[in-house]
Amino acid sequence: MSILTCQGVYMIGGMSLRYALLGLLSAAGPSSGYDLAKLFENSINHVWRAGHSQIYPELSKLHADGLIEVEAEGPRGRKIYAITPQGRAELHQWLLEKGREGPVRSEGALQAFLISALPPAEAIGVVERVRAMFERRLADLEARHEQMSGGSGGDYFGRYALDLGLRQTRTFLEWADATIADLRARAGS
Amino acid sequence: MSILTCQGVYMIGGMSLRYALLGLLSAAGPSSGYDLAKLFENSINHVWRAGHSQIYPELSKLHADGLIEVEAEGPRGRKIYAITPQGRAELHQWLLEKGREGPVRSEGALQAFLISALPPAEAIGVVERVRAMFERRLADLEARHEQMSGGSGGDYFGRYALDLGLRQTRTFLEWADATIADLRARAGS
DNA sequence: CGCCCCATGTAATAAGTTACATGATTTT
DNA sequence: AAAATCATGTAACTTATTACATGGGGCG
Numbered sequence A, B: 001m002s003i004l005t006c007q008g009v010y011m012i013g014g015m016s017l018r019y020a021l022l023g024l025l026s027a028a029g030p031s032s033g034y035d036l037a038k039l040f041e042n043s044i045n046h047v048w049r050a051g052h053s054q055i056y057p058e059l060s061k062l063h064a065d066g067l068i069e070v071e072a073e074g075p076r077g078r079k080i081y082a083i084t085p086q087g088r089a090e091l092h093q094w095l096l097e098k099g100r101e102g103p104v105r106s107e108g109a110l111q112a113f114l115i116s117a118l119p120p121a122e123a124i125g126v127v128e129r130v131r132a133m134f135e136r137r138l139a140d141l142e143a144r145h146e147q148m149s150g151g152s153g154g155d156y157f158g159r160y161a162l163d164l165g166l167r168q169t170r171t172f173l174e175w176a177d178a179t180i181a182d183l184r185a186r187a188g189s
Numbered sequence C: 001c002g003c004c005c006c007a008t009g010t011a012a013t014a015a016g017t018t019a020c021a022t023g024a025t026t027t028t
Numbered sequence D: 001a002a003a004a005t006c007a008t009g010t011a012a013c014t015t016a017t018t019a020c021a022t023g024g025g026g027c028g
Helices: A016-028 A033-044 A054-066 A085-096 A106-118 A121-149 A159-188 B014-029 B033-044 B052-064 B085-096 B107-117 B120-150 B161-186
Strands: A068-073 A078-083 A103-105 B068-074 B079-081 B104-106
Touching: A016 A033, A016 A054, A016 A068, A016 A078, A016 A085, A016 B107, A033 A054, A033 B107, A054 A068, A054 A078, A068 A103, A078 A085, A085 B107, A085 B120, A085 B161, A103 A106, A103 B120, A106 A121, A106 B014, A106 B033, A106 B085, A121 A159, A121 B085, A159 B107, A159 B161, B014 B033, B014 B052, B014 B079, B014 B085, B033 B052, B033 B079, B052 B068, B052 B079, B079 B085, B104 B107, B107 B120, B107 B161, B120 B161
Parallel strands: none
Antiparallel strands: A068 A078, A103 B104, B068 B079
């Protein structure tokens, strides 16, 4: 008796990496694993992370499943993958699927939560530190935005995600300011 | 030759569940694994997730490491854990630690990113669906906020996290509206 | 007595991270 | 020739998810 897994049965959630890769291949055109790792790092990074050690094996699986194909081979074993029609279909399917309330995971927000466990005076320091981190992120995203909108016309890749990232980072900073003010009031009382 | 892991060497990132549990025990007082699973579900859920199958083993480890102790035992094998001074110290340490830019992971935002891969007309539907999901979350958070602020004085648990959740959810809705408008403009052109 | 909730766990699998390992090409 | 970067992979481990499994206690 063998339990059918993944392709066969269960796994309704998850598989995000798979679709992230299909999405990148769809939007950025044919790319190598190396390219995709880079793309991940400086586009999708603030939303989902993956290193090359996760990307290469996943590309193999995608290839085995016929969702991508090797379009060409370059210099040092460089393989350029392209999304296939089946791949495109699966991606669309996944995006259109409903009832999916996938994983949410933010260590920054978790810390925000846990400061309730600290005395106000100490909590302030923690919030300030996290705030500084997000400040840096905002600068990074703004630079990227500048760079992108400076480019061609209006249709750059990841435009909506970048916009979302900017909004959320700014919101986080606002929250941090409000929280610090509140903590100060409590500490001072 | 044995490779020292975790307690001994590496693992600088990660361990978030561990600290989430310590934080809950610190803020909510002595609780059983079951209680903690419940607490997770309706307090910290929008920030970090964990099911009981992850919680129980982690509690065992925390106990083995002396960061929590069994304060009492109840009816059906119910064990009530309390955070120890060492546990409190570790939690503070972790919160104060710097240079930590932990994992960020949001499937909603990932989908937002990937819509670039869809023709505008289809993308609108996707964004609308995700938007609806966040609308439900907002209602949920608002209800919780209502409930909490209705309670005692001002010092409820997870107050800051809830505030952050509300702000971020509202921001997401704003983004969705702007994006839908933009997509409509593009689809109509 | 039967049902629902309390309460705890384990097993199997999937997903993610860090470190290890190797070698080719381009740039300085 | 050395250094940086391109390029791909594997191994070992941790973390997370889903399903399986069991039994006590309260209530109608």
